[in-house]
Amino acid sequence: MKLIAYSKALYSTWFYYAPDRILFDCGEGVSSYLENKVYAIQRVFLSHGHADHISGLMGLINIRNNAMGDREKDLTVYFPAGNHFISELIVYFSRTNRKLRYNLEWVPIQPGDRIPLLEAKRHGRYLEAFATVHSPNEISLGYNIVERRRRLKPEYRDLPQKEIAALVRAGKKDEITEEYDQRIFTYGGDSVPLKPVFIRDTEVLCHEATFLDDADRKEYKHSTVWEAIEVAREAGVRKELILFHLSSRYRRDLPKVEEEIAALDLPFRVTFVPPGEIFTWG
């Protein structure tokens, strides 16, 4: 299972991305659901400081200290630099958790920052932060997981397999191939429609979709389902669009909306994180 997530607008949102042991946002209920898996989490990336995205931190930090598990494992929490709510929370934790058994680190990050995830030469991976637009006076971020890959240079792509194999045997692999960076997973947090340029060609896009109907949106802070689909189309999402943060008022409309989306015949799959339910994927 690659992803375990929960998301209900205003209540709680968290996404556990297992391949890189990353928790994106930390809404309430995350540790009581994940139980032993909380020890697997190595990094938490917070998108912004609203309560429905950070209210699980107290539980997570505490349970990793107290429960019967490997209590020595470090935890790093990355957050948008200068975020007021999160800065207040860090002060609280530093005063109330003086004797943690593991190393807890808080790291402020900015749009464009890159954090290495896996340093292996062949399959280097890193996370890149990008700017999102959510609420005024509060910095918010989205995150891409990027994998460094190798492919044939364009001039060699039409060569028969045999000839390519011969070139590789002749030690010309580096000459005929090039490295490129492929975005493989994107988590956008809460935001108005994401800028396609920041998430171009990603394989899997998690985009918030709080509203179905634009008329229900009183302030311009969140996206609609249809805007998220348009972003995914413009960005050239390769495989799947996962829609989350849906308001629970639309729960009953979901089957009908899914039918409407199917009729659009999109080049990627569209899946909803149903509000109020644990969602697993991959």
Ligand SMILES: [Zn+2]
């Ligand atoms: Zn939210």
Ligand SMILES: [Zn+2]
């Ligand atoms: Zn929010």
